[in-house]
Amino acid sequence: MTDAQRDEMRQLLLALHAELTGKTPAKIEPNRTDDSKVGGDEDEQPLNEMMQAIASSRNRNMDGVLARVVKALGKLRNDPDSFGECEECGDELPYRRLKAMPYVEYCVECQGKKDKPKGGPTRKKLTDYT
Ligand SMILES: [Zn+2]
Numbered sequence: 455m456t457d458a459q460r461d462e463m464r465q466l467l468l469a470l471h472a473e474l475t476g477k478t479p480a481k482i483e484p485n486r487t488d489d490s491k492v493g494g495d496e497d498e499q500p501l502n503e504m505m506q507a508i509a510s511s512r513n514r515n516m517d518g519v520l521a522r523v524v525k526a527l528g529k530l531r532n533d534p535d536s537f538g539e540c541e542e543c544g545d546e547l548p549y550r551r552l553k554a555m556p557y558v559e560y561c562v563e564c565q566g567k568k569d570k571p572k573g574g575p576t577r578k579k580l581t582d583y584t
Pocket of ligand 1: 565
């Protein structure tokens with residue numbers, strides 16, 4: 455990976471980080487689409503509740519991503535040479551994959567292996583306790 459590419463990764467990660475934490479970098483014009491300006495008061499409640507549900511489930515999914523974004527940024531800073539390598543097998547990750555997911559940690563192959571259930575402890579059903 456070239457310095458320019460690493461730089462691009464850093465920009466992508468910083469933008470993602472800003473998006474996920476809600477802290478938009480000062481340079482970027484913030485979106486003025488929230489509360490104060492949006493909408494009248496008619497029929498707003500149900501929609502708001504729905505939006506909140508969506509937002510909170512999205513946040514839950516995003517938590518893991520944020521952690522990985524932070525980790526990737528740390529790696530870029532502390533160990534830039536290893537950035538862009540699969541943490542499992544050490545293969546260089548395709549740049550296209552990194553551009554889509556700059557926080558990605560594994561190559562497609564290793565990710566696939568990790569996603570497969572390993573036959574860990576089975577989840578207890580509620581009925582087991584009755
Ligand atoms: Zn790998």
